[in-house]
Amino acid sequence: MIKIGIPRALLYYQYYPMWKTFFEELGAEVVVSPPTTRAMLAEGSARVVADTCLPVKVFLGHVLSLVEKCDWIFIPAIRSVQSKVYNCSKFLGLPDMTKAVIPESPPILDIDIDINKGKGELYKAIYKLGRHFSWNPFKVRKAGLVAWQTYLNYRELMSSRKLTPPEAIAKLSGSDGEEPKTSSFHPASARATIALIGHPYLIYDEFINHRLIHRLEQAGNRVLTPEVVAAQELESAINRLTGRAYWTYEEEVVGAGGHYLQSGADGVIGIMAFGCGPDSLMMDTVRRQSARLKATPFMCLTLEEHTAEAGVVTRLEAFTDMIQRKKRKEAKVCV
Numbered sequence: 555m556i557k558i559g560i561p562r563a564l565l566y567y568q569y570y571p572m573w574k575t576f577f578e579e580l581g582a583e584v585v586v587s588p589p590t591t592r593a594m595l596a597e598g599s600a601r602v603v604a605d606t607c608l609p610v611k612v613f614l615g616h617v618l619s620l621v622e623k624c625d626w627i628f629i630p631a632i633r634s635v636q637s638k639v640y641n642c643s644k645f646l647g648l649p650d651m652t653k654a655v656i657p658e659s660p661p662i663l664d665i666d667i668d669i670n671k672g673k674g675e676l677y678k679a680i681y682k683l684g685r686h687f688s689w690n691p692f693k694v695r696k697a698g699l700v701a702w703q704t705y706l707n708y709r710e711l712m713s714s715r716k717l718t719p720p721e722a723i724a725k726l727s728g729s730d731g732e733e734p735k736t737s738s739f740h741p742a743s744a745r746a747t748i749a750l751i752g753h754p755y756l757i758y759d760e761f762i763n764h765r766l767i768h769r770l771e772q773a774g775n776r777v778l779t780p781e782v783v784a785a786q787e788l789e790s791a792i793n794r795l796t797g798r799a800y801w802t803y804e805e806e807v808v809g810a811g812g813h814y815l816q817s818g819a820d821g822v823i824g825i826m827a828f829g830c831g832p833d834s835l836m837m838d839t840v841r842r843q844s845a846r847l848k849a850t851p852f853m854c855l856t857l858e859e860h861t862a863e864a865g866v867v868t869r870l871e872a873f874t875d876m877i878q879r880k881k882r883k884e885a886k887v888c889v
């Protein structure tokens with residue numbers, strides 16, 4: 555059976571169940587790289603210039619970990635998934651960049667996704683990808699439809715059951731106990747409700763963020779993430795803050811930030827990677843909204859490969875202490 559490698563990085567958290575279903579429907583086996591380690595980051599970093607963003611370095615480390623473990627590696631070039639909304643340039647060039655810097659990589663299975671070219675081109679791209687496994691267009695079409703339904707179920711599972719991507723992936727694959735639990739909800743007993751905003755590859759990669767969710771929950775806080783907010787709420791927050799989305803995945807930053815600053819959270823933490831162009835603009839929009847509303851405290855954590863764990867812990871403690879003081883003060887005013 556042909557083995558397809560999927561790196562557990564970047565868009566894995568958004569689309570893994572869909573990709574896995576597509577390949578399995580076409581008779582392939584899917585192999586996922588293990589969770590990020592220091593060695594993977596070091597190996598990925600060694601292949602690119604220093605100012606490449608941290609998530610791309612991590613991604614390359616995951617590709618390297620799959621060398622000799624699969625026949626192909628799946629790396630899509632996702633330009634746009636929504637009309638006139640554009641993705642970060644790193645995603646566009648990912649297959650070519652990987653080929654250039656990891657020549658020992660297994661052959662790369664890529665697909666160009668650009669919704670601006672119309673649905674016809676999208677279907678052609680899917681058939682082109684599926685032809686590696688079957689010449690039967692009906693079989694490829696069926697695989698595409700089943701994969702799309704899996705994606706919809708995945709999104710629904712996250713928003714209706716309040717699951718994080720790792721939890722929803724575990725649930726869909728029937729291995730609930732294997733994936734680390736990353737969120738829990740104790741509304742009554744929580745010290746504070748903290749919303750995390752940012753891309754899933756920053757929020758859910760525990761190596762990159764020094765187990766941020768775990769630390770907040772250990773301290774008795776309830777943690778909320780962008781996936782648990784309904785799509786309409788995210789869209790309306792984006793419309794309020796910027797008029798309309800320009801960047802793909804803007805809902806994870808501006809949408810979730812705008813939503814949580816106005817409801818549901820005692821504090822909002824924005825997580826971004828050092829040197830990220832799109833996020834520096836999007837996070838600034840959220841920061842300005844926070845300053846305008848003066849209601850919910852906001853803190854931005856910028857991560858890079860030299861970010862020290864002690865620095866993250868200190869900032870988290872200072873932020874959550876400040877929220878506690880604010881809550882106590884508000885309680886006194888009410889009395």
Ligand code: SF4
Pocket residue numbers: 607608609610642643644645753827829830831832833
């Ligand atoms: S959006 Fe930012 S963090 Fe993500 S790949 Fe692009 S530059 Fe890197």
